[in-house]
Structures are given as C-alpha cells and as structure tokens.
Amino acid sequence: xxxxxxxxxxxxxxxxxxxxxxxxxxxxxxxxxxxxxxxxxxxxxxxxxxxxxxxxxxxxxxxxxxxxxxxxxxxxxxxxxxxxxxxxxxxx
Numbered sequence: 001x002x003x004x005x006x007x008x009x010x011x012x013x014x015x016x017x018x019x020x021x022x023x024x025x026x027x028x029x030x031x032x033x034x035x036x037x038x039x040x041x042x043x044x045x046x047x048x049x050x051x052x053x054x055x056x057x058x059x060x061x062x063x064x065x066x067x068x069x070x071x072x073x074x075x076x077x078x079x080x081x082x083x084x085x086x087x088x089x090x091x092x
Contacts, residue, residue, distance in 0.1 A: 001019065001020060001021075001084060001085070001088065002020075002084050003017040003018055003019050003020075003084065003087075004018045004019065004020055005017070005018040006018075006062060006064075006069070008059055008062055010058060012026075013028060013029045013030070013058060014026045014027060014028055014029065015027045015029065015032060015059055015062075015071075017087060017088075019088065025087070025088070025090075025092065026092050027087070027090055027092055028092065029057055029058050029059045029073070030053050030054070030055045030056075030057050031090075032059065032071060032082070032090075033051070033053045033057050033071075033073050033075070033077065034050055034051060034053050035090060036051070036071075036077065036079070036080035036082075037080045037081070037082055037083070037086055038079035038080035038081075039079075040079065041079075041080065053075070054075065056074075057073050057074050057075050058073065058074040059071050059072070059073060059074075060072055060073065060074050061078075065081050067081075067083055067084065068081050068082050068083035068084050068086070068087070069081070069082050069084075069087065070082075
C-alpha cells in the first residue's frame with residue numbers, strides 16, 4: 001500500500017504520510033534515522049544498540065523508489081530505502 005501523499009516539514013522536523021485508509025502519519029526525522037533499515041543500521045540494532053543520531057538531524061531529500069522511499073539525511077546518511085510497509089508500521 002503506497003501513501004497518497006508525502007510531505008516533509010523542515011520546520012516541524014517530520015515526515016508526513018497520508019495513507020489510503022485515511023490515516024495520517026507524522027514521523028520524526030531523528031527517529032526515522034534511528035530506524036534506518038540499511039544493513040549497517042540493522043546490524044547495530046541486532047547487537048542491542050542503536051546508531052548514534054543527533055536529534056537535530058533532518059531529512060533533506062526524498063527519493064521514491066517504487067516500493068518505498070529513500071531518505072537522505074543531513075548527517076550524510078542515505079543508504080536506507082524504507083519500504084512502504086515498514087514506514088506504515090513505524091509509530092510516531
């Protein structure tokens with residue numbers, strides 16, 4: 001299920017997704033960075049730790065990839081592609 005609309009608020013530091021079921025999801029930029037699904041970040045979480053992420057990190061670019069969204073962060077991280085289903089399951 002793909003979102004109907006995607007917005008990125010730099011002032012609120014949130015990604016906004018509007019889903020076909022009417023749900024609107026607001027996801028914090030820093031938390032999205034902490035939950036990055038790339039192999040390196042996943043390995044951190046599997047070892048019981050989380051990547052160190054500055055709360056000031058921002059999503060500076062969005063690239064749709066068909067099955068998900070590549071997020072480019074202000075700290076230079078851009079390796080993760082967030083599948084739509086993965087994003088839909090993240091809690092704000």
